[in-house]
Amino acid sequence: MKWMGKMAGLPEDAVGRIPRVVIIGMNKVTVYNAEKLEQFTDQTVRIQLSDALLEIQGKSLEVIELMPSEVVIEGTMTSVCLKEKRSG
Template sequence: MKKREGAAFISKLAGLPADAAGGVPRITIIGSTQIAIQYPERLEQFTEQDVRIQLPGSTLHIKGKSLEVKELMPEEILVEGTMTNIQLEMKQGHRFG
């Protein structure tokens, strides 16, 4: 965690975007049918209506209908389906970048 924060600090100092270095999670939502999460920590739980993904320092909560994890790779998770609610729960004392 320390290393990641350090890298984020340096990239900020260099004027780079925050996600350019240090494996900071990046979430891309395409319409309401696809969501890609880069650098997740782990897939916590997975059902058709409910996908919970743990990120460093927070948890991403996706709710919807007929959700399907298209790809589950060490550095990326791709979820497809009809999404109705996306929620980011921060843990106490942590923040990105």
Template sequence: MKKMRQQMSNWMTKQMQLPADVMMDLPRITMIGQLHIYIENHRGVLRFSNQELRLLLKQGQLLIKGDHFVIKTILPEELLLEGRIDQVIYLDEKNT
């Protein structure tokens, strides 16, 4: 049933020419160099330190590694992180 719903969402997204992040509840990630990263459509902060941020997504997690991290803005589904960003890793449900 879940797979069928996902296929239907994919089809509707293509047919209606809607952004995938809206229809499929995917995260939207905007990076400015290695200094800022803005994440929309997350489900909450799982872990935060000076060198790591782990966010819960609808499907999996997002892991950001670097140094000197500061959360500048945090809203229910949006987050702005500043610092030196070295890695952005998407972890699907199988790898979490």
């Protein structure tokens, strides 16, 4: 898949289900192709991606939309952390 996209000159995120995280300012994060919303409280939102774990910390976080392929999070963010998935 990856090489096909490269051959065609497409951006990497346009091909297949590769997760994409868009951060807009300090208040909005949009995650495409998220696998699972693991945990959700107003201070921590943990989202499982295909090969990583995205942890967002902040205050009064809200998930505005939780669709099968898109997650929109709003609130005052303090940190956005991308961790490698623990094997096992």
